[in-house]
């Protein structure tokens with residue numbers, strides 16, 4: 001599922017790779033990502049999307065660990081980003 005925000009994301013057109021990490025490493029461009037997200041007009045929508053769906057990467061200045069903590073506090077159960085029909089096809 002690709003999110004569509006009302007406001008144009010500040011990360012649009014940036015290098016996609018810097019928004020994700022491999023393994024357990026931290027984000028090497030964390031300060032840059034933070035600055036970009038802080039100035040993003042879609043930040044609120046982005047955070048809600050990232051809390052609603054089980055996404056990887058850096059979203060609205062949160063990583064997966066922080067989002068897990070926020071979901072727990074708010075009682076949110078993250079939905080899969082894989083559509084229901086595809087999960088059924090896979091037998092999951």
Ligand code: SF4
Pocket residue numbers: 009010011012036037038040041042043044046047058059060061
């Ligand atoms: S808040 Fe979300 S949409 Fe905006 S720059 Fe950050 S990751 Fe991109």
